[in-house]
Amino acid sequence: MASGLSMTFFRRLSNVSLPPTTLTRMTPAGAKITCSRSRGYQDFPDAPRVLITGSLGQLGIGLAKVMRERYGRENVIMSDINKPARHILENGPFLFADVLDLRGLRELVVNYEIDCLVHFSALLSAIGEQNIPLAMQVNIEGVHNVLEVAKQFGLKLFIPSTIGAFGPDSPRNPTPDVTIQRPRTIYGVSKVHAELMGEYYHHRFGLDFRSLRYPGVISADTMPGGGTTDYAQMIFHDALTTKQHDCYLRPDTRLPMMFIDDVLRATVDFLETGSDKLSMRTYNVTAMSFTPEEIAEEVKKYVPDLEVTYQPDHRQAIADQWPEVFDDCNARQDWGWKHRYDLPTMCETMMNALVPQYNQSNNAVDAIKE
Numbered sequence: 001m002a003s004g005l006s007m008t009f010f011r012r013l014s015n016v017s018l019p020p021t022t023l024t025r026m027t028p029a030g031a032k033i034t035c036s037r038s039r040g041y042q043d044f045p046d047a048p049r050v051l052i053t054g055s056l057g058q059l060g061i062g063l064a065k066v067m068r069e070r071y072g073r074e075n076v077i078m079s080d081i082n083k084p085a086r087h088i089l090e091n092g093p094f095l096f097a098d099v100l101d102l103r104g105l106r107e108l109v110v111n112y113e114i115d116c117l118v119h120f121s122a123l124l125s126a127i128g129e130q131n132i133p134l135a136m137q138v139n140i141e142g143v144h145n146v147l148e149v150a151k152q153f154g155l156k157l158f159i160p161s162t163i164g165a166f167g168p169d170s171p172r173n174p175t176p177d178v179t180i181q182r183p184r185t186i187y188g189v190s191k192v193h194a195e196l197m198g199e200y201y202h203h204r205f206g207l208d209f210r211s212l213r214y215p216g217v218i219s220a221d222t223m224p225g226g227g228t229t230d231y232a233q234m235i236f237h238d239a240l241t242t243k244q245h246d247c248y249l250r251p252d253t254r255l256p257m258m259f260i261d262d263v264l265r266a267t268v269d270f271l272e273t274g275s276d277k278l279s280m281r282t283y284n285v286t287a288m289s290f291t292p293e294e295i296a297e298e299v300k301k302y303v304p305d306l307e308v309t310y311q312p313d314h315r316q317a318i319a320d321q322w323p324e325v326f327d328d329c330n331a332r333q334d335w336g337w338k339h340r341y342d343l344p345t346m347c348e349t350m351m352n353a354l355v356p357q358y359n360q361s362n363n364a365v366d367a368i369k370e
């Protein structure tokens with residue numbers, strides 16, 4: 001499997017070792033960012049400087065943490081259009097960056113000597129349907145901008161895709177990497193667009209574009225941003241506060257899911273894999289598939305008197321078009337993808353993380369089963 005600090009993040013062209021260099025920049029807010037990088041590689045440093053767009057969402061904060069542990073705190077720059085919490089500012093560099101501002105992105109990439117762009121900015125499936133023009137701007141124009149910047153400055157570019165990139169005409173159990181993709185949400189359409197544009201730039205211009213189709217992501221430290229799979233995280237919070245979860249999907253709605261630690265590890269491992277190992281540029285990845293009924297049963301092992309009611313809303317129609325089970329055999333074969341969390345271990349980890357948080361705020365249910 002492609003992982004570990006010693007992995008070659010970028011293609012090694014020569015063994016010429018140059019002295020480390022230090023770069024100091026002032027952020028617009030006046031904070032000083034000092035980055036040092038080893039010059040062991042001719043084309044790229046072995047500690048790449050990474051810019052994450054949309055990094056204040058469910059995935060970006062965790063990815064910045066994982067990447068900073070591997071590449072150095074100052075080499076991973078978080079960015080977003082939102083104001084970060086104080087602890088984010090204390091943990092490493094953060095900059096304002098609107099992905100709709102092409103010139104601003106160019107400036108950032110040049111001024112901070114960025115090598116790799118992780119493009120997380122997006123409007124998710126449910127929220128995208130509520131503001132289609134904005135979703136088109138962020139999810140399509142934003143992608144055009146990062147593609148142009150990555151091409152112009154020779155960056156490695158990662159844009160995640162999703163199970164939502166498939167639609168009612170796709171095989172749903174299992175859903176392979178290459179099959180019919182006719183999604184019917186603006187989110188899905190924009191993600192197919194990103195996959196195809198990224199692959200086009202790869203074939204046409206040699207851009208090192210990579211994409212993983214993530215399933216629904218479940219995390220303990222961050223909240224989901226308005227997707228169709230959010231219920232699978234909210235059920236834990238409801239169980240530990242009101243013991244009552246009102247699910248907006250039918251009890252038998254099966255969807256692919258992944259715990260955030262697996263998502264982040266998959267992302268970094270994939271980015272570190274040598275191009276020679278990749279038979280494609282966009283891969284399905286998954287860990288588990290479950291229904292609301294099945295996760296409720298698992299959560300009840302910790303909160304036995306949890307009550308779950310079902311009131312399907314507009315998100316049911318979206319979920320009904322998505323894969324039930326993802327086939328990620330190519331990721332497993334090409335670059336050694338292997339999940340660590342299944343439904344029981346994910347639930348146990350969520351409970352272990354959330355119970356102390358709610359206990360601190362005196363909000364946990366009183367009877368959590370040992």
Ligand SMILES: NC(=O)c1ccc[n+]([C@@H]2O[C@H](COP(=O)([O-])OP(=O)(O)OC[C@H]3O[C@@H](n4cnc5c(N)ncnc54)[C@H](O)[C@@H]3O)[C@@H](O)[C@H]2O)c1
Nearest residue numbers: 054056057058059098099120121122160162214216217225
């Ligand atoms: N979370 C999931 O379950 C999931 C699953 C599949 C794929 N993905 C993909 O992973 C990526 C990250 O997802 P997430 O869950 O962290 O999303 P999120 O909704 O939690 O966060 C998205 C971030 O993008 C930012 N943003 C919006 N407009 C912007 C703009 N104009 N410029 C810069 N930033 C802007 C928002 O402020 C927000 O912080 C997305 O591309 C998403 O499609 C997520």
Ligand SMILES: C[C@@H](O)[C@H](N)C(=O)O
Nearest residue numbers: 124125162227228229
């Ligand atoms: C699946 C994923 O893309 C996101 N969680 C959504 O539901 O929109």
